[in-house]
Amino acid sequence: MIDNESVIGRVTRISGPILFAEGLGACGLYDVVDVGDSALIGEIIRLKNGIATIQVYEDVTGMRVGEKVVCHRRPLSVRLGPGLIGTIYDGIQRPLETLFESSGAFLLPGERSAPINAEKKWRFVPDAAALEQVSSGQPFPVSGGTVIGTVQETASVTHRIMVSPDVRGGTLAWLADEGDYTVNEIVAKTELGEEIRLSHWWPVRRARPFREKMTVSEPLITGQRVIDVFFPLSKGGTAAIPGGFGTGKTMTQHAIAKWCDADIIVYIGCGERGNEMTDVLSEFPELIDPRSGRSLMERTILIANTSNMPVSAREVSLYSGITLAEYYRDMGLAVAIMADSTSRWAEALRELSGRMEEMPAEEGFPAYLPTRLAEFYERAGRVTALCGKEGSISVIGAVSPPGGDFSEPVTQHTKRFIRCFWALDRDLANARHYPAIGWIESYSEYADEIRPWWDRLDPQWNTVRVQALELLKREQRLQQIVRLIGPDALPDTERIILVTAEMIKNGFLQQSAFDDIDMFSEPAKQIMILAMIMSFHERASRIIKSGAPLMKVVNLACREEIVRVKTTYKNEDTAGIAAVELRMNQQLDELERMYRKAEVRE
Ligand SMILES: Nc1ncnc2c1ncn2[C@@H]1O[C@H](COP(=O)(O)OP(=O)(O)O)[C@@H](O)[C@H]1O
Ligand SMILES: [Mg+2]
Incomplete structure (x- = not known):
């Protein structure tokens, strides 16, 4: 498509997906271009001394020097409106799904298809207050972001139809009645004559404004x-999640x-x-x-x-x-x-x-x-x-740092801009x-x-997480000693730390994505499990201090049961989980009684 505003240039040099072209001096940086006879989609990424550098989003095989480049004087944009959800796109918002189905391959060179289905009709429900004001002749002010109505995009998503942030706004001159419209159809007009549709375009490299x-x-x-x-x-x-292959x-x-x-x-x-x-x-x-x-x-x-x-x-x-x-x-x-x-x-x-x-x-x-x-x-x-x-x-x-080495540039720079770092550990994965x-x-x-949020749900969240993280740090130090001189050198009061750490790792941290019950753990269940393990640790430590040998604690039947809670009880089965805790306390009570008596006799 060549219209009055288009600028036409010529390819002067080709370097893989990067092309150089002359004659595009009047274009803007990041303007979209159609390149060559098959009109491949590209973008101007540098303008210098009358030469435009263009990055082409499609396979440039067969492209020749001298082919024309048409610039439409608009930046690379995505179309925003109902119909995005459930779609699979390539990097420049071309829907792939239909093409996967029809050809079993990727898009053909230069192939254009509407980013969102242009034929589908959506039930538009105008904003009640806006409609009333417009129909009774009162001014209803609109500006970028104003919601003028809704569309039920999917059963779970009510899509608010918003005035594009680029619209100057003013007051609404007209608002459509409830009815079925395509994304291209106009559903409102401002008194300045600006048209508001169910969808609008937005340049991808420009962050959308907010208040x-x-x-x-x-x-x-x-x-x-x-x-x-x-x-x-x-x-x-x-968050960043770095990890080797x-x-x-x-x-x-x-x-x-x-x-x-x-x-x-x-x-x-x-x-x-x-x-x-x-x-x-x-x-x-x-x-x-x-x-x-x-x-x-x-x-x-x-x-x-x-x-x-x-x-x-x-x-x-x-x-x-x-x-x-x-x-x-x-x-x-x-x-x-x-x-x-x-x-x-x-x-x-x-x-x-x-x-x-x-x-x-x-x-x-x-x-x-x-x-x-x-x-x-x-x-x-x-x-x-x-x-x-x-x-x-x-x-x-x-x-994905090469060789899993986190000191490489992408991991290091990413770390400066994120506040949550989930470091994947090769040894854990191997195990x-x-x-x-x-x-x-x-x-x-x-x-x-976020602590106040958790405090409202279960105030134990912060206590148990701090305790458990601390315990795992101590375990790491103890493991170094164990590696040097063997576990027997540690007193039972420290060996219980190794025992509990195993329970935290197996019963809490490990979570299989393939286990039907465990793939998703509700917050309440998460805390119940960790609180139970930490309570086990606290009580077991006390009992060991009063003279019980470690093995007595290790052999308690509840220990295995606690570790299996995650895969045994569904999220909603809090009663089942509470029963495990009850049995744990009974077994610990019994042990405690035995060793309290022993203490008294001594
Ligand atoms: N939460 C998990 N539960 C069960 N298995 C997992 C889990 N995370 C990773 N795996 C195993 O590790 C393999 C590799 O994981 P993957 O996510 O593909 O690694 P990466 O993307 O880092 O290369 C998976 O195929 C799966 O067997
Ligand atoms: Mg991967």
Whole structure:
């Protein structure tokens, strides 16, 4: 499509997905271009001395110098409106699902398809107050972000139709009645003649505006005990999950995508193997949200940029994803976005930078790698949206350091911009202790901010987490001694620490993503288990102090039972769990009585 505003240039040089073109001096940085005879989608990423550097999002095989480049004078944008949820996109918001089905392959070069179904009609319900004011001739003020009505996008998601933040606003001159509309149809007009549709475009590299950033206050419950209790993430927080190959980055992100209590999930499969994305595609629609009882796809958007797709599309996929996340945040929803893996994204950045002949910095990454990472993570947060409602974006980025070495640039720079660090431990993974989140190296800086939330649910949360983490630290020191001189050198009062640490690891921290009961642990169950183990420890230590040999405690039947609570009792079966605790206390009571008597006799 060539219109009056288009600028036409010519390709002068080709370097993989990076092209150089002349004649585009009048265009803007980050303008979208159609490149060559098959009109491949590209973006101007540098303008210097009349030469435009263009990154092409599609396979450039066969492209020749001299082919034309058409610039439409608009930035790379995503389309935002009902119909995003449940879709799987590539990095530039082309729906892949239909193409997977029809051709079994990826998009054809230059292929365009509407980002959201243009034919589908949505039931639009105008805002009652707005409709009344407009129809009675009173001014109803609108500005960017004003909600003018709703569409039930899926059974779980009420989609608020908002005025684009780019609209000047004023008062509404007209608002549509309740009815069925496509995303292209106009549902309101301002008195300045601005048209408001069910959808609008937004440039992916520009963060969507909000009214105010707020401090975080609520956890993002993931159902994974090591996360929720030890290293919690907040709604609006940022987390990194670094780990070598096969340590469980993808599994952990999938578990969070499935079970966390966000309203919307944006999952970006970024540069990883294609079959992982296929797994997601086949598995997610089958899964049921434990809270709503509905399919998890009814709250999920997938972005797939597997290793065999163009690197430029991978570079931009993070921005597309976070823009979709911001759009739902702006409606007042809690969004969680996962990127697997940000290292592959950084590698795309490195490749593109190399082709642009930029000066490389550490390990060949461009000097702006930290800036780009910061720009991505900074779009997380808890905000008051323009519409006045509270929304949040939590960001979880997987990092795959080569050789699992966390001192490399992507892990190190990421650490500066995140506040929650789930360090995957090779030794734990080798021992098949999953999730292999190491409790010594990992941290969360959100514990204080979200503590009031937990205090309302169960005030033991902070006590038991601090006690358990402390105990595991002591265990680590004791293990060093054991390695040197053997366990027999330790007194029973210290060996009980090793016993309890095993219980924490096996009965609390280990959580199989494949166990039907244990894959998702409700907060109440999480605390019940850990509180029981810590109470066992406290009482057992006291009994040992009063003379009982360690083996008496180790041989108690309840010990095994406590470790199996996680996989035996469903979340709702709190009575079953309480009964285990009762039996534990009876057995400990008995032991205590025996040794109290012994004490008295002496
Ligand atoms: N929570 C978990 N429960 C059970 N198995 C797990 C868990 N996390 C990881 N695994 C095992 O580890 C393997 C590798 O995990 P994966 O997430 O693919 O690693 P990565 O993405 O870091 O390369 C999985 O195939 C699975 O067998
Ligand atoms: Mg992986």
